[in-house]
Amino acid sequence: MSDDKKYILAIDQGTTSSRAILFDHSGQIVSTGQLEHEQIFPRAGWVEHDPKEIWYNTREAIGQALSRANINRHQIAAVGITNQRETAVVWDKTTGEPVYNAIVWQDTRTQKICDRLAGDEGDEKYKERVGLPLATYFSGPKITWILENVDGAKEKAEKGDLLFGNTDSWLVWNLTGGVNGGVHVTDVTNASRTMLMNIDTLDWNADIAADMGIPLSMLPEIKSSSEVYGHGAKESLLIDTPIAGILGDQQAATFGQACFEVGQAKNTYGTGNFMLINTGEELVRSENGLLTTVCYKIGDNKPIYALEGSIAVTGSLVQWVRDNLGLIKDAPEIEKLAEKVEDNGGAYVVPAFSGLFAPHWDASARGAIVGLTRYITKNHIARAVLEATAFQSREVLDAMNADSGVELTELKVDGGMVKNELLMQFQADMIGVPVVRPKVIETTALGAAYAAGIAVGFWDGEQDVIDNWDEDKRWEPSMDEETRERYLRLWKKAVERTRGWMDEDVDALYG
Numbered sequence: 420m421s422d423d424k425k426y427i428l429a430i431d432q433g434t435t436s437s438r439a440i441l442f443d444h445s446g447q448i449v450s451t452g453q454l455e456h457e458q459i460f461p462r463a464g465w466v467e468h469d470p471k472e473i474w475y476n477t478r479e480a481i482g483q484a485l486s487r488a489n490i491n492r493h494q495i496a497a498v499g500i501t502n503q504r505e506t507a508v509v510w511d512k513t514t515g516e517p518v519y520n521a522i523v524w525q526d527t528r529t530q531k532i533c534d535r536l537a538g539d540e541g542d543e544k545y546k547e548r549v550g551l552p553l554a555t556y557f558s559g560p561k562i563t564w565i566l567e568n569v570d571g572a573k574e575k576a577e578k579g580d581l582l583f584g585n586t587d588s589w590l591v592w593n594l595t596g597g598v599n600g601g602v603h604v605t606d607v608t609n610a611s612r613t614m615l616m617n618i619d620t621l622d623w624n625a626d627i628a629a630d631m632g633i634p635l636s637m638l639p640e641i642k643s644s645s646e647v648y649g650h651g652a653k654e655s656l657l658i659d660t661p662i663a664g665i666l667g668d669q670q671a672a673t674f675g676q677a678c679f680e681v682g683q684a685k686n687t688y689g690t691g692n693f694m695l696i697n698t699g700e701e702l703v704r705s706e707n708g709l710l711t712t713v714c715y716k717i718g719d720n721k722p723i724y725a726l727e728g729s730i731a732v733t734g735s736l737v738q739w740v741r742d743n744l745g746l747i748k749d750a751p752e753i754e755k756l757a758e759k760v761e762d763n764g765g766a767y768v769v770p771a772f773s774g775l776f777a778p779h780w781d782a783s784a785r786g787a788i789v790g791l792t793r794y795i796t797k798n799h800i801a802r803a804v805l806e807a808t809a810f811q812s813r814e815v816l817d818a819m820n821a822d823s824g825v826e827l828t829e830l831k832v833d834g835g836m837v838k839n840e841l842l843m844q845f846q847a848d849m850i851g852v853p854v855v856r857p858k859v860i861e862t863t864a865l866g867a868a869y870a871a872g873i874a875v876g877f878w879d880g881e882q883d884v885i886d887n888w889d890e891d892k893r894w895e896p897s898m899d900e901e902t903r904e905r906y907l908r909l910w911k912k913a914v915e916r917t918r919g920w921m922d923e924d925v926d927a928l929y930g
């Protein structure tokens with residue numbers, strides 16, 4: 420390791436923004452660049468991003484991070500990438516142009532395609548092979564939608580001109596030169612979210628791709644999460660710099676939280692919430708609505724698996740309160756409103772905006788606020804909004820305990836919402852075990868940095884991650900059991916009210 424290379428650059432391409440974060444050898448943040456991108460909602464249930472905007476923002480964020488630390492690429496040992504998973508980009512490799520906007524993981528437009536694929540076999544048709552139920556969440560059916568609905572796309576794809584990727588692949592292809600020799604790769608964690616990868620052998624499943632009408636030539640090469648995939652393109656800020664780590668955002672956070680032992684888990688509170696528990700080399704199949712996913716794979720080592728509970732809407736509910744209702748000016752303000760009242764006053768918000776994800780997987784649900792009376796103020800709603808995140812996380816934790824057969828004794832948390840102390844206390848109260856926040860809550864970027872740094876020898880391995888992890892604060896549960904159980908029963912009742920909302924009438928009027 421030469422002295423002039425002292426940092427790892429992590430690119431965190433998230434649902435709401437793209438960040439570039441420079442980490443030093445002790446795992447501390449040196450500088451950050453960040454730009455938000457537009458959330459495009461063409462109709463109810465549709466969510467899109469502009470892939471070009473994401474690429475330009477990423478480039479600019481890299482520039483910000485480098486200039487704010489006043490360094491150039493000679494001091495960057497490697498670049499790691501982490502990304503919003505499942506979001507599908509399809510682009511023309513001859514022009515570098517996307518053929519359609521990125522279809523975001525929250526988008527529900529592929530429900531009919533999923534129903535068609537399920538046929539008589541139901542939504543567990545591919546579960547044995549890919550670890551996932553058929554749901555609009557995953558990338559595969561989104562590719563099908565683009566090929567079936569964008570003029571000329573199918574023909575171009577069959578000719579071999581189109582490439583697919585989650586945003587990791589899209590960025591690596593562009594970073595390494597795009598039309599001039601860009602490499603088309605992804606890592607095992609991202610691939611495990613497409614519904615197209617065999618979860619045991621880690622290669623593409625040709626039969627499922629054929630069912631979905633996806634030519635194999637569109638799919639990126641599947642690599643480990645930690646190896647050199649390529650180098651920054653000539654005439655770019657990162658010229659000749661190794662791109663050496665890729666992890667889906669939730670797997671990256673699991674890595675950054677040093678959950679390397681079987682049974683260790685973390686919960687990330689961002690746009691949605693995602694709880695992952697490390698199951699080691701064993702591939703555990705859930706009986707309680709969790710997903711089987713690849714956690715990480717370091718170079719030639721065996722893959723490590725995880726069980727995941729995905730919740731679609733948590734932090735984005737706060738954004739909705741800010742942007743669509745205008746009750747708050749920024750996200751932290753929700754805590755100030757919530758603090759003004761003792762409890763939710765009887766109101767429950769179930770944010771089933773994309774149906775219900777884990778552990779219910781009910782595509783027919785839509786959001787509801789229940790328990791309303793003339794008594795309820797915006798303060799109660801603010802509180803109910805925060806509590807919704809804690810209730811949903813408790814449901815996922817129950818599923819995890821049931822699947823793994825062991826009870827978690829504490830919960831490591833990270834992500835933007837964990838600055839919210841009221842939420843953290845209520846979370847501890849709802850799960851009955853301590854909630855623990857690390858010093859670095861940008862664990863997503865940190866995990867990607869470690870994956871890249873390990874690949875080039877900047878760090879030796881997982882032990883460095885463990886040594887660098889440091890606790891910031893913990894919240895102990897303080898609610899009595901009976902009160903907690905009452906809350907949970909009311910939450911479950913509220914959830915039941917949201918089911919079955921989608922029907923022909925909704926389709927005809929708003930579809």
Ligand SMILES: Nc1ncnc2c1ncn2[C@@H]1O[C@H](COP(=O)(O)OP(=O)(O)OP(=O)(O)O)[C@@H](O)[C@H]1O
Nearest residue numbers: 433434435689690734735737750751834835836839
């Ligand atoms: N103090 C707060 N209280 C409640 N929610 C908050 C607070 N601060 C941020 N949030 C919410 O946290 C989310 C941002 O968290 P984070 O930055 O981890 O997400 P993200 O990484 O941008 O998500 P993604 O990776 O999906 O883009 C936003 O949805 C925001 O509404």
Ligand SMILES: [Mg+2]
Nearest residue numbers: 433668689863
């Ligand atoms: Mg994120």
